[in-house]
Amino acid sequence: MPRIDYVIWYVESLARSVEFYRDVLGFEVRIEGDGYVEFTMDNTKFALFERTKLPELIGGEGGSAPCGEIGFIVEDVDAEARRLREAGVPILTGPVDRPWRERTLHIADPDGNVVEFAQKL
Template sequence: MTIERMEPSDHDAHVESLSAITLATHDMARAVRFYEALGFRMLYGGANDAFTSFALGSSYLNLTSETHGPINFWGRVIIYVSDVDAFYRKVLAHGIEPQFAPRDAPWNERYFHLTDPDGHELSFARPL
C-alpha cells in the first residue's frame, strides 16, 4: 500500500493572528529609552541598531530607523499566516503583487510584504 503525502492547498493558507506593528523613528536610541521606560522587554536590536523588537504580550512592537528626511513610512502591520509560501501564491493568484518573494529573516521569521490599495504596508510572516 502506498500512502501519498498530501500537500496543503494554497486555498488552505489563512491568516492566524496579528504578530506585530512596526513603527518608524528618526532616533532609535530615544525610542528604545522610551519603550524601555514603559516596561517593554527588548528581544532584538537596541539603541544602536536599525531594527529593534519588544515583547508586547504574545505580540511585538518593532521599531525601524528612518534616518533620511521626513518619515514618509508610518510603519507596518505584521500578520501571522499558516504557511507563508502558500499564502504568497494565493496573493499572486488574486493578482496582487507583493514587494518581494518570501524570505527568511535573521530574527527567525519567513515573510513577505505587500502594500494595500491605500498605501499601508502589510507583512505576512511565520516563525521559522
C-alpha cells in the first residue's frame, strides 16, 4: 500500500502561513529556505511553499489558488477547539462525532486550505 510521504501547501504569503501553523497551531519549523518551510512531524513531511516560486518549481504560472484538506490526529479535539477559539481562529465545523468513529474539528488556514483535527473514538 502506498503511504503519504509529504504534503505541501502552495501559499500566497509564506510569512502569514508560517505564523499560522507555527504560532497558532503550534508546529515546530524543521527546515526553512528559498520559499519553503517544513515542519517537524512524526509520520510524514508537511511543508509550505511560496506560490510565487511555483514557476521555478513546476513551470507555468501556477494556476489558480489550490485548496485541499489535511488531517491531523490529536488526543483531545475539544481541547484543541477551545485553544483555537481562544486564539481567534474561526471554526468551520465541530467538534462533532462522525460515523467513522472519529471526533472532528475543521478550520481553514490563511489560504483557505481546510485543516482537520481528528480524535479516534
